[in-house]
Amino acid sequence: MPDELTEPQIDATVERYVLELARYERVAEIVADQLRRELRAGQQRHLLSFRAKHPEDLREKLRRNRDDPKYAYVLLARNINDVVTDLAGCRVVVYDPEASKQVDAIVQDRLPHAGRPDDREIHDKPSGYRAIHHLVRLGAGPEMLSVGGAICEIQICSVAAHLFNELEHDIRYKPVATPVGADETELLEQLLSVTHLTDSMVRHLERHRREEVHRRTAPLADPGELRYALEQLAGRPLRGDFVRLYRLLRVVFEPLTSAVLESKGSVRQALQRGETAARDRNLDIVDDVIFFALGIMEVHRLVRQFHAVAQSWRGPDTALKLALLVAQRGPTTESEREAGDE
Amino acid sequence: MFGNRYHAVDVFANDLSEVSAIRRRRLPAGLTRADKFWRRFHVTKNGKVYVLDLISGTGVARLARKETAPEPSPPPSRGGGAIAGGIAGAAIAAAVSKKGGAWPAGLLLGLLVGHALEKGSTAIPHQVVPRYVFTLRFDRATQQWQAYDGGLTDWMKSALAAT
Structure with missing residues (x-):
């Protein structure tokens, strides 16, 4: 069994590393550039950092692992980078822990693997450390003579996990001479719980936001979806001819979405506005669909458009049709006069 | 029609006799070429100048006010003059292809195109910003455009939605 690393061997290794430090700085920068391009294309919100390992951090790592056969001096002397794989490092910190999976996939698909068994490791350690680690290796082309073959470690974790890590x-590791007390251990455990909670809350918030955006921006496919959307926004059941209302609204809006229904004020405000307009025009038969149509017609200045659609409706005159035809005879608003005719 | 709410009207290229004439390299009265590729034309009516664009690859012909017509897309890679009839012909073919074989004879649809509901709004990536439109059908009996809310409304909005 190889002997443990001696202090002179550690010194020699660190001194040799210092001479190569610029190489690993360049390696980290190149990998970070490629990561930046790939992550921008994937539209992931993230914080990206890169560094070459500080020589004193290398020294501390060698001292911690002096008994580990993987850190035998003969192996370090042969190729330090094969033993210490994080001499060049990049870190991708994401806001939503779910985004770690997408970044993980991007690194797996787009960056050159190191070709080692430990190319990808998912860490969730008893200490609380959480991150995904990748090892990538730069190619050995003629333009990469100084950095070709070098390994770079990429860490992926959430903001909360990064804080704890x-x-x-x-x-735990710095300063070496000061052991971690019971109070600090307990506080670390509490911090770990808080970071788990933070990750969970961010995950829920992002998912809720995506669902809300989808709900508001997905086109309403039929009168039933229109009715559901209006009732959700109004907070109560609504009455009226939603088939005609749907046909009316899709003529003038593209796409017709929940967001459109509230683009110039809430649905409740539109209903109140329409109710006032119906009363002003002495309409005999009214319902919520008529109120909403009149309300949205006013605020979007669609009087002539709605009148044109109502005129095109064949068959018996419905309450909605009559309401829209009567609305045309109402007083023209200032904005309607400004619009004018071509 | 409806004032300044809309800045353009989109129709299928094969519905315009002007486009058929352009395919034969014959400009109807009132039409002048605005580029060397036979994609953009100026139309003068009632003393006002409009722009007629054949929008590449869509089968859509757009008539817009001159002051609001956007710059045309980059020219086709092939030589401009040689494909004068080709662009119009391609537009007609694309329109016919979009409509399919079961298109009701004589049905002529159009789409008035307006601005976004929230002026100055910027689209979130992958999201379409809602805008004002008005779906139309040409009534040959009255020779007037009428509102259209039939079964082809959703289809025609997507088929005629030229950028």
Whole structure:
């Protein structure tokens, strides 16, 4: 079994690394550039950082692992990067922990693997450390002579996990001479719980936001969806001819979405406005659909358009049709006069 | 029609006799070429100048006010003069293809195109910003455009929605 690393061997390794430090800085920068391009294309919100390992951090790592056969001096001397795979490092911190999976997929699909068994590791350690680690290796083309073959480690984690990871690492490993007390251990555990909770809340918030955006922006496919959307926004059941209302609205809006229904005020406001307009025009038969049509007609200045659609409706005169035809005879608003005719 | 709410009207290229004439490299009265590729034309009516665009690859012909007509898309890669009739012919063919074989004879549809509901709004990526439109059908009996809310409304909005 190889002997543990001696202090002179650690010194020699660190001194050799210092001479190569610029190489690993360049490696990290190149990988970060490629990550930046790929992540921008994938539209992931993230924070990206990169660095070459500080020589003193390497020294501390070698001291912590001096008994590990993987860190044998002969292996370090042969190729330090094969042993210490995070000499060049990039970190991608995402806001939504769910986005870690997408970044993980991007790194797997788009960046060159190192070709090692530990190319990809998902860490969820008893210490609380959470991150996905990838090892990538730069190609060895003629333009990459100084960096070809170098390994770079990519860490992916959420903002909350990153906060814990960094604090936990600093407290447990630095300074070496000060052991971690019971109080600090308990506080770290509480912090870990808070970061898990934060991740969970961010996950829920993002999902809720996506669902809300979809609800508001997905086209309403039929009168039933229109009715459902209006009743949700009004907060109560509504009465009236939703088939005709749907046909009316899709003539003048594209796409017809929940967001359109509230683009110039709430549905409740539109209903109140329409109710006032119906009363002003002494309409005999009214319902919620008529109120909404009149309300949205006013605020969007669609009097002539709605009148034209109502005129095109064949068959017996419905209450909605009559209401829209009567509306045309109402006083013209200032904005309607300004519009004018071509 | 409806004032300044709408800035253009889109129709299927094969519905316009002017486009058929353009395919034969014959400009109808009132039409002048506005580019060397036979994609954009100026139309003068009632003393006002409008722009007629054959929008590449869509089968759509758009008539817009001159002051609101956007710059045309980059020219086709093939030589302009040689494909003068080709662009119009391609537009007609694309329109016929979109409509399909079961298109009701004599049905002429159009779409008035207006601005976004919230002026100055910027689209979130992958989201379409709602805008004002008005779906039309040409009534040959009255020679007037009428409102159209029939079964082809949703289809025609997507088929005629030229960028």
